[in-house]
Amino acid sequence: MVATQRAQQQRSVTTRARLVEAAFDCLLDGGYAATTVGAVQARAGVARGTLLHHFPTRSALMAGVVEDIIERRLEVLGDNPPADGPLAGSWDEVVDLVWRELRSPAYTAALELWVAARTDPDLRDALVPLQQRIFVAVHRSITILVGEDHPQAAMLVQFTIDLLTGSHLAGVLEPRVGTDRVVTAWKVALRTLADAWDAPA
Structure with a gap:
């Protein structure tokens, strides 16, 4: 039995x-x-x-898909031990982590749901609490990479997410020439900002 x-x-x-x-x-x-x-x-x-x-119901099905998408995105965010070499634990890896997650199939599926949720209250209610898990995972991953001591880590992470998300979305309909250069340039700018804000006053 x-x-x-x-x-x-x-x-x-x-x-x-x-x-x-x-x-x-x-x-x-x-x-x-x-x-x-x-x-x-x-x-x-x-x-x-x-x-x-x-x-x-379809709402129940979509809620199940939301949970699955969150788990898929967490896999990308969580499976990133610092690499060996001079950039191990660097801000460059922060950029690579966020950029990799934005280009994952799970993010593409999430984007479909996020747009639909603007006018679907049930879907929005399912997305909001689960999205908090993504934010927590991002910051946990960043902490692993750069440590807990940087005074502006949260702000720099937000800069990175916002800038790279915008660059990614601008190329959703058609790939944009120069996006890779934007990512590389942000690595340089981010290191500069991190060093400046981490320096003693």
Whole structure:
């Protein structure tokens, strides 16, 4: 009996993961508008009743996808031990970390949801608390890279996120020439700001 229950639970977990994966792929391929219950059902290859058992509404399905996207983004943010060499633990790695996360498939899917959430209160309610986990993860990762002692670490991290996010979004519809140079230039500027603010008054 116990073995049967465990097998059923495992099947349930597997099916739920399959549905979330299908929804994630729908978001990447067709955007939020195309990520309907019917599209996810067809992509996952399950019966409609099976999908509705796990996610009774589209809002519930999207909430499940939000959680999955957050976990995917946390993987990118958390799996970044400082490299060996002269730049280990440097502000250059901060820029690389943020830039890598912005170009991940998980960020692309998140962007679809963030835009939709502007006019969807249920989706917005699901996103806001989970987004806080991303902010915490970013700052934890930065602390690992540069330490806890820099007096303006939070401000420099925010500068980096805002500037790189803007550069990334400006090239969403069509790649922009020169974006890589912007990233490289910000590394130089960030090191300069960090050194200036870290110097004794």
